[in-house]
Amino acid sequence: MSAGRTPHPKRWVPTYIVLLASLLILSAALALQYLRTGSDSYLVSAAFVAIIAVYTGWSFARLISLKVAPKSLVTLLKCTSCGHEVVRGYREGDTLFTELDQCPKCGSRMVAEGIFLKEEKR
Amino acid sequence: MCLKSYAVKPGWCVGMNGDTTTNMLLWIIALFTLSFLMQELQIYRIITEVENYLGIIRAARERALLAAKEQVRKYSRSLDPEYVSRKIDKLIEARIIAPTSLDPFGIVKKLKHVLSVSEKTLESEVASLAPAASPHEVQNLVVLLDIARSLNGVYKLLNHYYLVARRFKSLWLLMQLSAAMPFIIEEVRAVEGAVEAFKKSIPIGDSAGPLVAALLMRKYGVQYVVEPVKDTIVAKLAHSNKDIYVIKGRGPGGNTGHYDDAVAWVLQRAKPAVIITVDAALRYEGEASGEVVHGFGVAIGGTGVEKYGIEEIAVKHSIPLYAVLIKMAEVEALSVMTEEVYRGVREGVAVVEELLESLPDGSSAVVVGVGNTVGIPP
Numbered sequence: 001m002s003a004g005r006t007p008h009p010k011r012w013v014p015t016y017i018v019l020l021a022s023l024l025i026l027s028a029a030l031a032l033q034y035l036r037t038g039s040d041s042y043l044v045s046a047a048f049v050a051i052i053a054v055y056t057g058w059s060f061a062r063l064i065s066l067k068v069a070p071k072s073l074v075t076l077l078k079c080t081s082c083g084h085e086v087v088r089g090y091r092e093g094d095t096l097f098t099e100l101d102q103c104p105k106c107g108s109r110m111v112a113e114g115i116f117l118k119e120e121k122r
Numbered sequence: 123m124c125l126k127s128y129a130v131k132p133g134w135c136v137g138m139n140g141d142t143t144t145n146m147l148l149w150i151i152a153l154f155t156l157s158f159l160m161q162e163l164q165i166y167r168i169i170t171e172v173e174n175y176l177g178i179i180r181a182a183r184e185r186a187l188l189a190a191k192e193q194v195r196k197y198s199r200s201l202d203p204e205y206v207s208r209k210i211d212k213l214i215e216a217r218i219i220a221p222t223s224l225d226p227f228g229i230v231k232k233l234k235h236v237l238s239v240s241e242k243t244l245e246s247e248v249a250s251l252a253p254a255a256s257p258h259e260v261q262n263l264v265v266l267l268d269i270a271r272s273l274n275g276v277y278k279l280l281n282h283y284y285l286v287a288r289r290f291k292s293l294w295l296l297m298q299l300s301a302a303m304p305f306i307i308e309e310v311r312a313v314e315g316a317v318e319a320f321k322k323s324i325p326i327g328d329s330a331g332p333l334v335a336a337l338l339m340r341k342y343g344v345q346y347v348v349e350p351v352k353d354t355i356v357a358k359l360a361h362s363n364k365d366i367y368v369i370k371g372r373g374p375g376g377n378t379g380h381y382d383d384a385v386a387w388v389l390q391r392a393k394p395a396v397i398i399t400v401d402a403a404l405r406y407e408g409e410a411s412g413e414v415v416h417g418f419g420v421a422i423g424g425t426g427v428e429k430y431g432i433e434e435i436a437v438k439h440s441i442p443l444y445a446v447l448i449k450m451a452e453v454e455a456l457s458v459m460t461e462e463v464y465r466g467v468r469e470g471v472a473v474v475e476e477l478l479e480s481l482p483d484g485s486s487a488v489v490v491g492v493g494n495t496v497g498i499p500p
Contacts, residue, residue, distance in 0.1 A: 096333075116459040118461045
């Protein structure tokens with residue numbers, strides 16, 4: 001949650017892509033060796049690596065389908081005279097019910113009415 | 123014994139053949155060994171799984187402890203950092219011993235006494251370690267230590283069960299641990315989520331009740347605000363035709379206040395027509411966060427000491443007890459307040475106002491904002 005952001009699980013996507021590609025290449029290379037030499041041990045190894053690749057692919061698909069919207073910490077400001085509300089990113093030192101900014105509409109003081117985690121629009 | 127007339131020998135007869143007998147014996151031995159080996163493998167698999175979970179909990183405990191130590195050191199001036207660190211290590215090991223229930227009469231008073239002593243002692247210890255901290259910063263430090271203490275307690279308890287299960291290689295104990303771990307991890311993550319909020323002094327989901335109280339105070343204005351009980355404020359709203367008393371923890375430090383004593387203080391001055399408690403309530407899976415529902419009774423969690431106190435007063439004076447509950451998940455209750463919960467708070471203010479409007483003119487009421495008041499000034 002440092003800097004008001006929650007770590008996103010999809011940060012593992014590049015790792016999965018590299019792992020999956022390596023496994024597929026290895027499996028294909030072993031299958032090719034089997035076709036060339038006819039040795040059963042290559043076939044067994046290729047099948048084994050392919051099973052691991054399928055499992056990795058399945059986990060990757062689950063990760064891709066995971067929908068976790070990132071949230072950021074925001075401060076809700078409300079104008080003391082016209083009631084206009086503004087939501088902006090939280091800044092260090094923001095405290096509830098303190099005057100923080102000026103109203104963009106009427107120029108009056110704006111007070112922090114809420115500090116909360118807001119889902120980021122994507 | 124074999125029948126020579128058979129063209130194809132029956133199975134039992136084949137068994138008598140030298141090679142086949144050895145094969146059969148080998149199969150039986152293999153099956154017998156495998157049945158044991160499978161259990162051993164299963165035990166090993168669960169041990170690894172539980173160890174991984176324990177690693178997550180241990181890391182959470184270390185992070186919380188480090189955060190608490192760093193925060194205390196920020197205010198410890200010239201105190202030796204090693205001394206501060208050792209003192210905090212001792213403080214998180216401190217335990218609260220509940221009074222005996224052999225004779226349950228008066229147990230709530232005893233529990234209240236024990237809790238009060240532990241609270242005061244911890245606060246004075248933290249204040250001595252952080253002389254540069256303001257009172258509300260001390261309260262936040264106390265909560266940070268409480269978080270580290272609770273995570274330490276959870277880790278030690280689970281580690282104990284794990285070591286016992288491993289020592290006796292008890293599959294059933296390990297399976298129970300393994301089954302409970304995902305739920306425990308969820309709670310640990312929730313508790314850990316509170317660290318950030320208390321470091322920055324911003325409201326958490328559980329602060330919904332005090333935030334409703336604070337918004338009411340700001341909306342109507344106050345005739346006066348007093349602190350008749352330690353860390354608890356009572357504000358009389360400047361309402362045109364009703365006497366509305368709002369009670370909440372003082373804030374903006376992380377504390378919950380002593381609502382029962384504050385309600386008793388109000389009762390010495392007025393005869394409220396109703397006591398309304400506003401609190402965060404855990405929602406079930408599938409329910410929406412921030413949903414506001416009505417309730418009857420006293421909505422206060424925790425040890426039950428304050429709930430008991432308010433119920434006693436209400437029964438003695440025949441005062442109706444209403445509750446306004448703002449629903450949220452456990453993770454949301456302990457982490458920084460989410461937008462859904464904040465919307466629930468705004469709706470909660472409207473619901474309390476509706477309840478107050480329904481009272482006849484000239485009557486009085488008490489509204490208690492229950493929960494941790496971190497980041498919410500009086």
